[in-house]
Amino acid sequence: MSKLTLENVAYRYKSGNRNVVDSVSCTLESGKLNAVVGSSGSGKTTLLSLMAGLDQPTQGSIHINGEDLARLDLDQYRRERVSMIFQAFQLFPLxxxxxxxxxxxxxxxxSLKDAAGRAGSFLASVGIHEDKFRRYPANLSGGEQQRVAIARSLASGARVLLADEPTGNLDKANGENVVEILQHLAHDQDYCVVIVTHDPGIAEKSDKVWRMSDGVLKENG
Incomplete structure (x- = not known):
């Protein structure tokens, strides 16, 4: 079981005069699909960056399974324990x-040999068939690229998946497919999945919905 716990977390840019994340406390657990919703500029993407260890809080602390991120090697943390899925896919084009x-x-x-065998299994699990394995990202549809990005996240071994607008560049059908994959990973494979989104349809399918406004996070309902 994986769990992210945020305790009184705040973040302010060095040149800023207010907190873009303000006194956030919450617990995000495996087995659940969590959605963080809010308008542009509400602080939700910054919050995701803090969870990923890309930025460090100016106040408060973040723990994974009881371990304070401030005491961890954050490069190793991002390689092995948490993985991000981006709106723009961020696959290596070459x-x-x-x-x-x-x-x-x-x-x-x-080893490359062992990695290739496991990679095939991860790709198959998100519906990418072997005839696509030797293609480059530019030769795939947007929906296929996002599924490859999810497979790459799974390959890292991370049990916490942080998705920043993962359906933002996709049509409705492909977006729903991606959400179903993430839902399956949470419910059936016990991943901790956090999705930042503007899409109310994703919120409806989530187990927990968190709303962010002016840097403040509150659980819906």
Whole structure:
């Protein structure tokens, strides 16, 4: 079981005069699909960056399974324990589909041969068939690219998946497919999944909905 706990977390840009994340306390657990909703500029993407260890709080603390992120090697944390899924996919354009998914495993010391075998399984689990493995990202549809990005996140071994507007560049059908995959990962494979989104349809399918406004996070309902 994986759990992220935020305790009185705040963040302010060095040049800013107010907190963009303000006194946030919450617990995000595995087995649940969590949605963070709010208008542009509400602080939700900054909050996700804090959870990912890309930024560090100016106040408060973030814990994964009881361990304070401030005491961890954050590069290792992002390689092994938490993974981000982006709106723009962020696949390596000069690597094939299979190579993209192999990359985090090789980074963590797995041989290319072993990584390739596991990568195929991860790709199959998100509906990418073997005939696409040797293609480059530019030769895939947006929905396929996002599914490859999810497979790459799974390949890292991370049990916490942080998705920033993962359906933002997709049509309705592909967006629903991606949400179903993330829902399956939370409910059936016990991942902790957090989605930042503007899409009310994602919120309706989530187990917990958190609303962010002016840096303040509150649970809906």
């Amino acid at each position: 690597l094939t589909v299979l190579e993209n998914v192999c990359f985090p495993m090789e980074l963590n010391g797995l």
